[in-house]
Amino acid sequence: MSQESQELTLDGLRQAWQGAPLGVLLIARGDARLLYANPQIERMLGYGAGALAGLTLDLLLPQATALVLGDWPPAADTLRREVLAMHRGGQAVPVEISLSPLRLGAQACVLAYITDRTASLRLHRQMDGIIAAMPQGLMLVDEAGLIRQTNPALEAQFGYAPGALLGQPLETLLPERLRKGHAQLFAGFLSAPQLRQMGSGRDLTALHRSGVEFPVEVALNSVETETGRLALAVISDITPRKSAEDALRQTNAQLEEFTYVASHDLRSPLRGIADLLSWIHEDLPPEALTPSVTQNFERARVRIERCERMIEDLLDYARAGQREKRTALLDPRAAIEEACLTANVPPDFEVQMRVDSQPFRTSVTPLALALRNLIGNAVKHHGGSGGGRIRVSAQDAGRFAVFTVEDDGQGVPAGAQERIFKLFHRANGQVEGHGVGLAVTRRLVHAHGGSIVVQP
Structure with a gap:
């Protein structure tokens, strides 16, 4: 290909790259010299229009120079790396580069697409700060069941030092008897991921580093990332709540027992009083049953019945505290x-x-x-x-x-x-x-x- 046709081809590429939203560099393979830089990469690194032409790559991307000058991996169409670019003012700019081989006529070149990662890294730091400040334990688990991220609350819940759980199997946090069944459940979640609340209505048990088991609730969701799907687990230690529930159940049981015993102990003397009044009424001669006496007998009968109804009401109140499990x-x-x-x-x-x-x-x-x-x-x-x-x-x-x-x-x-x-x-x-x-x-x-x- 002639020099003229090479320039025409390069001119055509310039037109395509000129308005690209990401940085573009065209680099000569032989000496890593910059053949072309688009306006976006010039602005990204603080250079004026055309100022990068003829410079060598090591001034801008020293970490990528070896990739351009070295032997290209067999069958590799594209290489992606996260590196630091050097701004004209001297500060380092985190970028992601995508390198692809390209022939421009007889000349071997490398085409580099460059994305500024400053904003995304700032967002990641903000998210990491939010995650670290969460009072609930949080972790990310990959599809292989390995823990990829934890926050301080989770490490404190389970008694591990910062970072000690990274790369460990999720089953590390489960009692031995539950690990096999949990692996099947986790695989099922990844095959059909959706928001799930686990432990509500049934107990889930976790394992502290010390070997002590404790009850938890787990909210599961799926997160898509560049490296694949991750399971997001938010874990709450519900030991205080379970203790309160146990105490409440014990109190209700004691109340129920007291109510039944008290009602039995009250019913017996009431029945005795009612029988005694009935016998007295039968033993009195007709002339002794004056209207006043008869009225007093009736008052006593009504009050005994009222006391019996109050005892039944007390039993109803005790029974009302029991939860019916059938639905x-x-x-x-x-x-x-x-x-x-x-x-x-x-x-x-x-x-x-x-x-x-x-x-x-x-x-x-x-x-x-x-x-x-x-x-x-x-x-x-x-x-x-x-x-x-x-x-x-x-x-x-x-x-x-x-x-x-x-x-x-x-x-x-x-x-x-x-x-x-x-x-x-x-x-x-x-x-x-x-x-x-x-x-x-x-x-x-x-x-x-x-x-x-x-x-x-």
């Missing part, structure tokens, strides 16, 4: 209709329903009891004469369904909105009852992971 698909509309029937809503009350919730899985019996108690409470404490209106609604709220029971009655005073949920509290002394219904309802709802509030 079933529940139709919200059918549940509301059933609750209205079992609550014995009087015919002069109008019940309005609005259901904006799809069927969902839940513990059916506790929800049915809670709805029945709330609807019955709305009727009992309505305070009006000649009927009333009750509105019951259900709507979706993410992971929860929200049930609302409203009425057009006298309402609840602002200062009593919390007290009405206390055991044996009665907002209205003129209405029959023991002040247990709402306390049982709240205990039921809380035991199954929900919440309940009252609004005036």
Whole structure:
């Protein structure tokens, strides 16, 4: 090829590279002399237009010069490296270079594409700072199951020195008995990656460097990187929460045991008193059963029955703290209709329903009891004469369904909105009852992971 055709070809390449968004250098293989530099690389390294032509590569990319002048690897079309470029002002600029062989007529050349990594490295440092400051343990695991990055919180959780886990198998952090099964689970996650919350609803066990096991929750996600797919794991040590849950279960068990024992010990003397009164009533001659005496016998009978009902209420309250593990698909509309029937809503009350919730899985019996108690409470404490209106609604709220029971009655005073949920509290002394219904309802709802509030 003639010099003229070579120049024409180079001119054509110049036109293609002139507006390129990344730096471009055309380098002679024999002496690493720069045949061409585009405006982007000139700006990147602080040089004026045309100032780089004729310079040698070692002034700009000393770490890449050996690659250009050395023997090119067999069958290698492109070499990529992360190196430092030298700015005209003397400072080093982190760059990524991509080198490809190119013949320009009879001359052997190397074409270099250069990308400034300053911004990406700054972003990486910022991300590393965020990761290091996270209170939860975090690690990145490659497809081979090797740990590629950890943060200080994770190292502290597991008792390892900074960097000690890098390159170690993920199974290092698991008890021996769980390692084989975990490898299969991890492979399954990588084959179909998606955001997962592990340990919610069942225990996951991790292994401290000291050999002590502890409970954790793990959130898993997949991250695509230049080097391949990584699994991102955010790990929370839930030892304090598990300890609190164990303490709560123990307290509930003790409360339940106390309640059953107390109810049995109270029932027996009450039955004895009731039997004794019955025998006395039978032994008295007719002339002794004056209206006043008969009235006192009736008062005693009513009070004994009231005490027995209070004992039953106390048992209901204790049972309400137990979580029902069985679940079933529940139709919200059918549940509301059933609750209205079992609550014995009087015919002069109008019940309005609005259901904006799809069927969902839940513990059916506790929800049915809670709805029945709330609807019955709305009727009992309505305070009006000649009927009333009750509105019951259900709507979706993410992971929860929200049930609302409203009425057009006298309402609840602002200062009593919390007290009405206390055991044996009665907002209205003129209405029959023991002040247990709402306390049982709240205990039921809380035991199954929900919440309940009252609004005036």
